[in-house]
Amino acid sequence: MTKRKLLAGLGLGLVTALALSGCSAPAGDGKVTLQLVESLTSPARTELLTKLIGEFEAQNPDINVDLISPPTDQADQKIQQMLQSGSGVDVLEVRDLTVGPFSANGWLSDMTGEFDGWDGWDSLTPNAQSVATAGGKMYFVPYGFYGISLFYRTDMVKDAGFDGAPVSWDDIVEQATAIQDPAANQYGYAFRGGKNGYTNAVLAISAYVAGDIDVTNAYRLKNGDSIFSAPEALDAMDTYLTLFKQASPPSSVAWGYPEMVEGFTNGSTGFLLQDPEVIAAVSESKAITAEQWNTAPMLVGPSGKAIQPLATAGWGTAEASEHKAESARLIQFLNSGDASIEFTQKNSLVPILTGAADDPFYKTGAWASYLYMNENPDVYITAEQPRGVAWFTEWADKADTELQQVLIGQMTSKELLASWDSYWAEKWAAE
Amino acid sequence: MSRHTTTATGRPFTRAGAPSVSPQKTTRRRSFSTRRGLVIAAFMAPAAVFVAVFTYYPMLAGSQMAFRNWNLNNLTNTDWVGLGNFQKIFADPNFYVILGNSVVWVVASIIPQFIIGFALALWLRRKFVFRGLYQALIFFPWAISGFLIGILFRWMFNGEFGVINDLLSKAGLIDAPIPWLAEPGTAMTAVIIANTWYGVTFFAIMILAALQSVPDDVYEAAALDGSGKIRTLFSITIPYISTTLALTVLLRVIWIFNFPDIIWAMTGGGPANQTHIITTWMIAITQRGDYGQASALGLIVVAILLVFSAFYLMAIREKKGARS
Incomplete structure (x- = not known):
């Protein structure tokens, strides 16, 4: 009786083990199955990716692609866990924020070999090529860029007595102050004081020292010091704080991305500095019509120049993947031809393909300012952000907290700049 | 069903006071109890393993991280740092x-x-x-x-x-x-x-x-x-x-x-x-x-x-x- 029970137990265990192992068995038809994990997930984007994957599978009948779409907030942590476990991911979305830690941990494959001789390489813009080969290794190939432009209310600017959008940081202080009318629930500038609020402060500082910036590291001056050490940085911070005190909603100390975009799309603020992905959200606004808003190039500093902090993300291959060649084929498909154009246009990204910006899509309406900036690279200088360093998230946390301390009067802007300068100086010295 | 009580020496007695089981029977009862215990343990094992693997192991693993240089941004050096x-x-x-x-x-x-x-x-x-x-x-x-x-x-x-x-x-x-x-x-x-x-x-x-x-x-x-x-x-x-x-x-x-x-x-x-x-x-x-x-x-x-x-x-x- 006992033996029979034991045998039954063993049998059951065996069946369970076989059933479970069957879940991860390779397809019997000889097809390779790739696991693709996205990070900046949204329903519309997932739908688009699914469609593009369908097209890829039709062209490559020997490859199946499974798309994994974790919610955006937890996506990078999920990807980290998957990479750490060493299984379950072949192709992944790599962001400029994650490429540093992921590659430092040996989780990303250098795809230089797989991309050697790829006929789509020459179609990439110089920016895309430069990002793809940064540091001499190809850990990811960007699928697009997120640039910054100034969203502004054409009607508010006109009503305040100005001819056009502000060009410089001084202009925006003047115009936003004129627009500000808290009694009417109307504010000048959608200030970002909450999460990632430091980015716009750095944008202002960069514009003030644009001529002296080392374009390979947007936080460093050509003389090797940090941009926060320059005397102009203090002028920039003073201007930026004036913009907050005179022309922004008081509660914007706590505003992050959702509040800023809401502040502009609900019609209560006149100016917003944001990525082009906001174009879609503003276009759908019921509070403001298409005639009431537009975009303008980034704000310049006293030298008449600005730094365009291109943020980027792309596709990479996991070091643990057993299908690196097939993964490279998928990335090459996504980053070339119609697939790339469709992906960048539908996600409001600055394109990676040469000539894609000539498409009428990028020449009209809100996109025209991006084209203008692209055509004037001496004024709108593209500088590489040091977002790939392992300590960047620590920096963002520190910078956000200290900026809020300045906004609520617990710290002076001079102390802030000294703290930021010493932070970067110490990090660079330890490299 | 007989109701048992025990003496100060621990020997079981019936209500009438006579020993209820012989020493042989006691051994058999004990062996039965051991087997029963094993069966109970076997039934409990999956739950115990589950709790050990999914609760106590992560808890202990998490605790030992507190004494290491465990930074996801650079896992090439996860040395012990004591109370650092x-x-x-x-x-x-x-x-x-x-x-x-x-x-x-x-x-x-x-x-x-x-x-x-x-x-x-x-x-x-x-x-x-x-x-x-x-x-x-x-x-x-x-x-x-x-x-x-x-x-x-x-x-x-x-x-x-x-x-x-x-x-x-x-x-x-x-x-x-x-x-x-x-x-x-x-x-x-x-x-x-x-x-x-x-x-x-x-x-x-x-x-x-x-x-x-x-x-x-x-x-x-x-x-x-x-x-x-x-x-x-x-x-x-x-x-x-x-x-x-x-x-x-x-x-x-x-x-x-x-x-x-x-x-x-x-x-x-x-x-x-x-x-x-x-x-x-x-x-x-x-x-x-x-x-x-x-x-x-x-x-x-x-x-x-x-x-x-x-x-x-x-x-x-x-x-x-x-x-x-």
């Missing part, structure tokens, strides 16, 4: 601000939660029309995710577009909108209001359940003796349910101390760390990849709560001892 992570935390001036915030957060949340929850429970104990519906409505917040509540309150407390300022303004209580989440004092008040709204339900549920155990005839006797409402509350109701009240408060203190959801969603710990409590700070540290320091903070939280619970339970026991 703890030293870093204690050397950070933010820790003491955040510890103070945690105490304010717990105390200022639990007092209104307790008072309002108690009042609701007393009210719900009475029989009235649609009592079931009211009970369901009051218990509803407990079924909502803390993060979702945080997001909702974040918009409600928005200085420019929030409904709270709108209502206060329409009621003539404020002249200009209050930037609730932008100033340290008002931000802490806002997150405590949200937490109070959420936690009242728990007290109402627990106290209502305890109130059902107070016999009606005691109240009737008290009424006959001419006891007023206040006297009845303090002399009958509260003493009857005091154990439940004490344990509910203890549980709630632990939960509120460990409850980052609402703060994280409403302020993210800002402005400038002024609403961070230890557990939201732990999330922030985890998000920047420093799992070593976050684990050390986790152990500090465990230590604080253990010490608090020990003192609290001792105080309750002493009070009960003094009363009896």
Whole structure:
């Protein structure tokens, strides 16, 4: 009786083990199955990716692609866990924020070999090529860029007595102050004081020292010091704080991305500095019509120049993947031809393909300012952000907290700049 | 079925006093018990393994991270650093601000939660029309995710577009909108209001359940003796349910101390760390990849709560001892 029970137990265990192992068995038809994990997930984007994957599978009948779409907030942590476990991911979305830690941990494959001789390489813009080969290794190939432009209310600017959008940081202080009318629930500038609020402060500082910036590291001056050490940085911070005190909603100390975009799309603020992905959200606004808003190039500093902090993300291959060649084929498909154009246009990204910006899509309406900036690279200088360093998230946390301390009067802007300068100086010295 | 009793020597006897089983039989019984024990152990094994693998192993693995340089941004060097992570935390001036915030957060949340929850429970104990519906409505917040509540309150407390300022303004209580989440004092008040709204339900549920155990005839006797409402509350109701009240408060203190959801969603710990409590700070540290320091903070939280619970339970026991 006992033996029979034991045998039954063993049998059951065996069946369970076989059933479970069957879940991860390779397809019997000889097809390779790739696991693709996205990070900046949204329903519309997932739908688009699914469609593009369908097209890829039709062209490559020997490859199946499974798309994994974790919610955006937890996506990078999920990807980290998957990479750490060493299984379950072949192709992944790599962001400029994650490429540093992921590659430092040996989780990303250098795809230089797989991309050697790829006929789509020459179609990439110089920016895309430069990002793809940064540091001499190809850990990811960007699928697009997120640039910054100034969203502004054409009607508010006109009503305040100005001819056009502000060009410089001084202009925006003047115009936003004129627009500000808290009694009417109307504010000048959608200030970002909450999460990632430091980015716009750095944008202002960069514009003030644009001529002296080392374009390979947007936080460093050509003389090797940090941009926060320059005397102009203090002028920039003073201007930026004036913009907050005179022309922004008081509660914007706590505003992050959702509040800023809401502040502009609900019609209560006149100016917003944001990525082009906001174009879609503003276009759908019921509070403001298409005639009431537009975009303008980034704000310049006293030298008449600005730094365009291109943020980027792309596709990479996991070091643990057993299908690196097939993964490279998928990335090459996504980053070339119609697939790339469709992906960048539908996600409001600055394109990676040469000539894609000539498409009428990028020449009209809100996109025209991006084209203008692209055509004037001496004024709108593209500088590489040091977002790939392992300590960047620590920096963002520190910078956000200290900026809020300045906004609520617990710290002076001079102390802030000294703290930021010493932070970067110490990090660079330890490299 | 025979009923057995045992002698001082432990030998089993029947009621008649004769040995119920021979030594041989005893051995057989023991071997049967061993086998039975093994069967029970075998049945328990899956659950025990499950708990060991999914609860205790991660807990121990997490604890050992506290003594390592465990940073997700660079896992090439995860050496032992001894108490280095703890030293870093204690050397950070933010820790003491955040510890103070945690105490304010717990105390200022639990007092209104307790008072309002108690009042609701007393009210719900009475029989009235649609009592079931009211009970369901009051218990509803407990079924909502803390993060979702945080997001909702974040918009409600928005200085420019929030409904709270709108209502206060329409009621003539404020002249200009209050930037609730932008100033340290008002931000802490806002997150405590949200937490109070959420936690009242728990007290109402627990106290209502305890109130059902107070016999009606005691109240009737008290009424006959001419006891007023206040006297009845303090002399009958509260003493009857005091154990439940004490344990509910203890549980709630632990939960509120460990409850980052609402703060994280409403302020993210800002402005400038002024609403961070230890557990939201732990999330922030985890998000920047420093799992070593976050684990050390986790152990500090465990230590604080253990010490608090020990003192609290001792105080309750002493009070009960003094009363009896």
